[in-house]
Amino acid sequence: xxxxxxxxxxxxxxxxxxxxxxxxxxxxxxxxxxxxxxxxxxxxxxxxxxxxxxxxxxxxxxxxxxxxxxxxxxxxxxxxxxxxxxxxxxxxxxxxxxxxxxxxxxxxxxxxxxxxxxxxxxxxxxxxxxxxxxxxxxxxxxxxxxxxxxxxxxxxxxxxxxxxxxxxxxxxxxxxxxxxxxxxxxxxxxxxxxxxxxxxxxxxxxxxxxxxxxxxxxxxxxxxxxxxxxxxxxxxxxxxxxxxxxxxxxxxxxxxxxxxxxxxxxxxxxxxxxxxxxxxxxxxxxxxxxxx
Amino acid sequence: xxxxxxxxxxxxxxxxxxxxxxxxxxxxxxxxxxxxxxxxxxxxxxxxxxxxxxxxxxxxxxxxxxxxxxxxxxxxxxxxxxxxxxxxxxxxxxxxxxxxxxxxxxxxxxxxxxxxxxxxxxxxxxxxxxxxxxxxxxxxxxxxxxxxxxxxxxxxxxxxxxxxxxxxxxxxxxxxxxxxxxxxxxxxxxxxxxxxxxxxxxxxxxxxxxxxxxxxxxxxxxxxxxxxxxxxxxxxxxxxxxxxxxxxxxxxxxxxxxxxxxxxxxxxxxxxxxxxxxxxxxxxxxxxxxxxxxxxxxxxxxxxxxxxxxxxxxxxxxxxxxxxxxxxxxxxxxxxxxxxxxxxxxxxxxxxxxxxxxxxxxxxxxxxxxxxxxxxxxxxxxxxxxxxxxxxxxxxxxxxxxxxxxxxxxxxxxxxxxxxxxxxxxxxxxxxxxxxxxxxxxxxxxxxxxxxxxxxxxxxxxxxxxxxxxxx
Numbered sequence: 058x059x060x061x062x063x064x065x066x067x068x069x070x071x072x073x074x075x076x077x078x079x080x081x082x083x084x085x086x087x088x089x090x091x092x093x094x095x096x097x098x099x100x101x102x103x104x105x106x107x108x109x110x111x112x113x114x115x116x117x118x119x120x121x122x123x124x125x126x127x128x129x130x131x132x133x134x135x136x137x138x139x140x141x142x143x144x145x146x147x148x149x150x151x152x153x154x155x156x157x158x159x160x161x162x163x164x165x166x167x168x169x170x171x172x173x174x175x176x177x178x179x180x181x182x183x184x185x186x187x188x189x190x191x192x193x194x195x196x197x198x199x200x201x202x203x204x205x206x207x208x209x210x211x212x213x214x215x216x217x218x219x220x221x222x223x224x225x226x227x228x229x230x231x232x233x234x235x236x237x238x239x240x241x242x243x244x245x246x247x248x249x250x251x252x253x254x255x256x257x258x259x260x261x262x263x264x265x266x267x268x269x270x271x272x273x274x275x276x277x278x279x280x281x282x283x284x285x286x287x288x289x290x291x292x293x294x295x296x297x298x299x300x301x302x303x304x305x306x307x308x309x310x311x312x313x314x315x316x317x318x319x320x321x322x323x324x325x326x327x328x329x330x331x332x333x334x335x336x337x338x339x340x341x342x343x344x345x346x347x348x349x
Numbered sequence: 350x351x352x353x354x355x356x357x358x359x360x361x362x363x364x365x366x367x368x369x370x371x372x373x374x375x376x377x378x379x380x381x382x383x384x385x386x387x388x389x390x391x392x393x394x395x396x397x398x399x400x401x402x403x404x405x406x407x408x409x410x411x412x413x414x415x416x417x418x419x420x421x422x423x424x425x426x427x428x429x430x431x432x433x434x435x436x437x438x439x440x441x442x443x444x445x446x447x448x449x450x451x452x453x454x455x456x457x458x459x460x461x462x463x464x465x466x467x468x469x470x471x472x473x474x475x476x477x478x479x480x481x482x483x484x485x486x487x488x489x490x491x492x493x494x495x496x497x498x499x500x501x502x503x504x505x506x507x508x509x510x511x512x513x514x515x516x517x518x519x520x521x522x523x524x525x526x527x528x529x530x531x532x533x534x535x536x537x538x539x540x541x542x543x544x545x546x547x548x549x550x551x552x553x554x555x556x557x558x559x560x561x562x563x564x565x566x567x568x569x570x571x572x573x574x575x576x577x578x579x580x581x582x583x584x585x586x587x588x589x590x591x592x593x594x595x596x597x598x599x600x601x602x603x604x605x606x607x608x609x610x611x612x613x614x615x616x617x618x619x620x621x622x623x624x625x626x627x628x629x630x631x632x633x634x635x636x637x638x639x640x641x642x643x644x645x646x647x648x649x650x651x652x653x654x655x656x657x658x659x660x661x662x663x664x665x666x667x668x669x670x671x672x673x674x675x676x677x678x679x680x681x682x683x684x685x686x687x688x689x690x691x692x693x694x695x696x697x698x699x700x701x702x703x704x705x706x707x708x709x710x711x712x713x714x715x716x717x718x719x720x721x722x723x724x725x726x727x728x729x730x731x732x733x734x735x736x737x738x739x740x741x742x743x744x745x746x747x748x749x750x751x752x753x754x755x756x757x758x759x760x761x762x763x764x765x766x767x768x769x770x771x772x773x774x775x776x777x778x779x780x781x782x783x784x785x786x787x788x789x790x791x792x793x794x795x796x797x798x799x800x801x802x803x804x805x806x807x808x809x810x811x812x813x814x815x816x817x818x819x820x821x
Contacts, residue, residue: 085545086690088712099741099777135713135779147741147779150714152541170748173538174531180509183544183567203543204565244362245407255760262755275753278531283724283745285731326728328745340753348407 083153083199084206090129090148097149097159098123107151107159120144153200160194167193170280171251171338172200178343179247181205188240189213190233234264238346245346253339261342270344277340283328292321364401364408364505369590371512373504375497378516380508380588388416394501401505411465412501421502436482448479466500473499486759508589510537510561517557517585525554525585526697527722529770531750533558536693537565539775540718544569546690547683549710551575551604551703553696556586558720559599562693568595570690573683575707577604577698602680607706610681617678688712695720700774701730708739713780720773727774739781747772 090096092112099105100118108116114125121142123129128138134150149155154169167175175197181187185205192198192215201211237248248270250261258275265273364370364383372379372391379391383398396416401408410418436442451459451473459469473495474480483491506512514530522528536558542548542565550572552558559574563586566572574581581601602610609615683689689711694700700719708717717740721727727745734740748770752763 084543086712086715088688102742102744133713133780135715135777137780148714149742149777149779152716154539154541154716169538170535173534176538177511177514177530177534180511182564183569200538203541207544207569208567244405258753258755259757259760263757273755275755277751277753279749281747281749283747285728285743285745326732328724328728342755345407348405 083151083156083203086134086150088133090132090134092125092130095151096129096134097151097155099147099149105149105155105159107156118144118146120146153196153203156199157196160196167197167251168280168335168338169200170278171341172197174276174278174341175249175251176200176204178341179249181209184208186210187212188237191215234261234268234270238268238270241346243348245348248344248346250342251339252342253337255340258340258342265342265344269347271347272345273342274344275340275342277337279335279338281330281334283330285326285328287324287326290323290325292323362406362507364404364406366402369508369588370398370401370406371506371508371516371588373506373512374502376519378506378512378519380513380516391503396503398505404505406505406507409502409504412503413465418503435485435488438484439482439487441482442479442487448477449473450476450478466496466502469499470495510564510589513557513560513585513588517555521555525557526695526720527769527771528554528558528695528720529748529750529767531748532720532770532773533561535746535748535773536695536718536720537561539716539773540691540693541716542566542691542693546570547573547688548691548693549573549575549684549689549707551692551694551696551707553577553582553698554585556581556583558693558695559583560586560589560591563591563595563599564589566598568592568598570598571683572599573680573689574599574601575604575607575703576601577696600676600680600683602677602684604703606677606681610684611706611709615681617674617681684710690715692717694718697722700726701733704730705733705737708778711778713778715778716775717778718773718775720771722771724772727772730774734776739778740776741779742777743774744776745772745774 087094090110092110094110095107096110097105098108098116098118100120108123108125108129110125110129112126112130116123116125118140121140121144123138123140123146128140129148132138132148134148136148137145138148139145153172157166157169157172160166179185179187181201181204183205186209187201187205189198189201189211190213192213198211198213202209205211233250234248241248248265250258252258252261262273262275366383366385368383370381370383372381372389374392377392381389381391381398383401385399386397388395389398394412396412396418398418400418400420401410404410404420409421411421413419456469456473459472464472470492474492477491480488480491510533511530514525514528514533517525518527518529540548540562542562544565544567546566547570548562548566550559550562551574559572560583563572568591574583576582606615687710692704692707692711692715694703694707694717696703700721704717704719711717719727719730724745724747731743731745734743750770751766754761754763
């Protein structure tokens with residue numbers, strides 16, 4: 058995947074394609090749910106899904122049925138909706154970030170952490186013109202559109218499924234960089250390449266240098282999500298203390314009730330790193346097209 | 350469509366007098382403004398930016414004698430020497446400090462002759478007895494090092510969040526609460542900052558976070574900066590060099606009036622926290638030299654003038670207060686409907702007492718982000734929000750950033766990396782109205798509902814209690 062800022066009508070090896078054919082709005086917030094909207098049904102961190110709202114439509118959840126006409130349409134985004142079995146869910150306005158969490162993982166998708174860095178390092182903002190190759194499931198596309206709207210433009214291309222692998226291989230590296238350079242404004246622009254493999258990074262950097270790109274920079278960003286919880290730590294029983302020593306030590310107790318009771322324990326709030334986490338997504342290589 | 354974008358933006362790629370720019374040499378940045386005849390000191394070197402006017406952003410300049418900038422032709426910056434001899438390893442390299450035949454004075458003399466950096470490096474290579482014995486890698490490294498030292502290249506860039514965030518993080522991390530640029534990137538994305546929304550910002554990061562939010566909004570929508578103390582701090586915001594119409598979307602509201610506004614008892618006539626007794630001190634300064642006048646008439650005239658000046662000042666102050674009042678009421682009017690689309694907090698103050706009240710200004714189903722250099726205050730925020738409700742999708746996270754050196758056969762992570770870029774708490778607001786009294790609700794699902802299993806049973810109980818926000 059590579060992203061560039063193309064020159065208007067430039068020699069871009071991709072065809073413009075309307076990505077957001079559905080009327081779901083990632084670009085403008087709405088207050089109330091209307092027919093045709095996409096809402097995110099939120100049941101918990103790892104349990105949410107998008108629903109397209111239709112008059113008379115019904116959605117089954119583990120808490121029972123959500124009836125679109127009565128439970129969704131006209132409700133405020135962010136409301137609590139009680140399902141038929143009595144359990145409740147929240148209905149949320151879609152955002153590119155919630156969308157990314159809910160994507161079917163057909164292809165390798167870009168996650169929010171990488172997307173955030175791509176957006177900033179490419180200096181994307183309202184009005185930017187962006188060319189994306191390797192649309193995939195569109196997680197990045199939605200995020201780009203959100204940022205460059207309303208006046209920007211996104212050109213994005215996906216390869217034919219059957220030829221995807223081969224085409225992808227060809228498209229990467231020096232050829233892609235050459236195309237990218239041709240597509241970019243005379244005034245310069247930024248380019249990003251996301252690749253999981255270091256060999257590809259090496260080829261990309263070599264090609265970038267060859268094409269006189271400047272500020273070539275490769276980095277990797279990982280996300281660590283903490284589990285905030287209260288933990289209970291049992292206090293050890295060290296037996297009776299010498300009265301003199303006890304006087305010296307007890308003043309330092311940190312608010313927790315430390316009785317000398319054998320079954321005493323302390324509750325503390327902590328943030329635990331996950332037992333396992335994504336240790337690698339991909340290397341991000343950025344560069345600036347220097348002035349000709 | 351893309352055409353329009355290009356045409357209209359053509360002028361903005363040219364450096365103009367008065368522009369805010371960023372100077373760059375290697376990985377070092379410095380914010381500056383283009384002003385005629387103004388000496389700029391950057392990386393122990395002084396020069397004038399006059400010649401940059403009219404050139405394109407991204408142009409590299411060479412500093413020549415007299416501190417003049419000279420645009421460099423991009424194509425001429427390449428290959429330094431044609432030495433194609435190289436050693437196999439470093440067995441013949443001895444560090445005796447004698448391999449360089451040029452002395453410090455020689456080099457200074459070369460500089461005095463007006464030799465350019467590139468030529469000096471060439472001289473250094475030719476006069477180094479050990480250069481030929483160095484391996485190819487070592488030669489490359491040597492040239493790179495010397496180039497850095499003797500080449501006086503400065504690139505002038507257009508300011509952006511990317512550049513300013515890196516600049517502040519590299520030069521003055523203390524001023525921005527050690528907010529690393531990738532953390533800032535997370536905040537902007539997780540906060541869903543985009544054109545047309547209404548965003549509340551509270552920061553003590555020199556205005557960097559505010560500027561980053563404004564850049565993402567492109568001058569469309571509104572930003573309300575909540576500020577502590579006497580007035581909003583916007584040093585870094587100014588360095589973005591935003592066009593005038595961006596500033597019209599920016600409002601500010603003193604944090605100390607937050608509770609009053611929430612309680613509906615904000616008086617717009619309330620004296621500003623920073624109402625300075627400045628006027629009086631200035632006047633007393635004026636009176637000091639007065640007794641020098643000898644003639645009565647002159648004294649009288651002077652008194653009259655002074656009187657008039659005092660009146661003018663009072664008038665000015667009144668206008669200023671009037672404007673302040675208007676700004677306060679404008680900002681209050683934006684906050685009052687409690688329908689903000691975003692909330693971004695990044696400060697050295699404890700985030701909890703700020704976050705909880707400010708959340709009440711937000712519409713439901715909108716993201717918020719809180720940055721802190723430390724983890725513990727965010728744990729507290731998380732816990733409080735879980736207890737009181739009104740926010741879901743809570744996540745405490747940090748990012749880890751590593752740069753790479755990419756070279757044929759020598760690709761590896763850069764030896765030094767940042768130890769930490771701060772912590773971020775993000776979440777989504779939801780309506781806090783009391784749940785409908787469904788009769789069979791209690792018995793069924795709540796125990797397994799949105800809050801993931803927690804060792805304490807409290808969250809579930811609290812979810813059902815009437816939230817403090819009341820119903821909207």
